[in-house]
Amino acid sequence: MTAQSQPLAQTELNLQSFTALMENRISTGRYQSGQSLDQQSIETLIRLTSLSPSAYNLQNWRFIAVQSAEAKARLQAQAYGQPQIASAAVTFIICGTLNAHRQLHTALQPSVDSGILPAKVQQSWVDAATQTHTDNPQLQRDEAFRSASLAAMTLMLAAESMGLAAGPMSGFDAEGLNKAFQLDTDEVPVMLVTVGYPEKESNRQQKRRKPVADVLSYA
C-alpha cells in the first residue's frame, strides 16, 4: 500500500462505519429494564460528548446522569410519565448554560496553556462574546440550545458506538424539571437522552426520511 492510498483507505473505512452507524440507529424507546451503566462508561460517554463544538468553545453545557430509581421516578414525573426513563440504564439531562460568556476566559485557559490558542485570541473572543451576549437573553438561549443539541447528538452516537441504544426526548416540563433537579438559574434543560440496552425482541426500524432533493437546495 502506498503512502498516498493509506489515507484514502482510512477515509473509506470511516465513511463505511459512519454510514452503518447512521443507517442503523433509531431513537430507542424500549430498553431491557433492570440494567445499569458503570461509572467509567458514563464518564467515557460524557468525555466524548464534550468533544462537541460550541461557539467560541464556550462549552455551555452540563449533564446530569439520572440513574437511581428515586431520581428516575422524579424525572419521569416531569416527563409526562414516559416509560423509557424507568427502563433505560441512564437518562442524561442535557442542560444548556446561559451567561456563558462570563466563564469563557476560564473555559479557554487550558487551550492557551497548551499553546493551541494565543492569549490574544482568547481575549478577543471573550470581548466579542461579552459584547454580543450581555443583556441578550435571546442569543444566550439560542446558543445554549445549539450547544446542548450538538452535544445530545454526539452523546447518542457515542452510545451507539459503545453498543448501547439511545433516544432523545423533549417531552418534559422544563419548569418542573428545573425545580425537581434544582438547576441553576443560568441553566436551561434542553433535551433528555435515554441510554441503555435495547429490548432483545425489538423489530423497530428507523423511520423514513424526506428525500435529499426535498431538503437540499444550492445557492
Ligand SMILES: Cc1cc2nc3c(=O)[nH]c(=O)nc-3n(C[C@H](O)[C@H](O)[C@H](O)COP(=O)(O)O)c2cc1C
Ligand atoms: C428534539 C427531539 C425530541 C424528541 N422527543 C421525544 C419524546 O419526548 N418522546 C419520544 O418518545 N421520542 C421523542 N423523540 C424521538 C423522535 O420521535 C424520533 O427521533 C423520530 O421519530 C425519528 O425516529 P428514528 O430516528 O428512530 O427513525 C424526540 C426527538 C427529538 C430530536
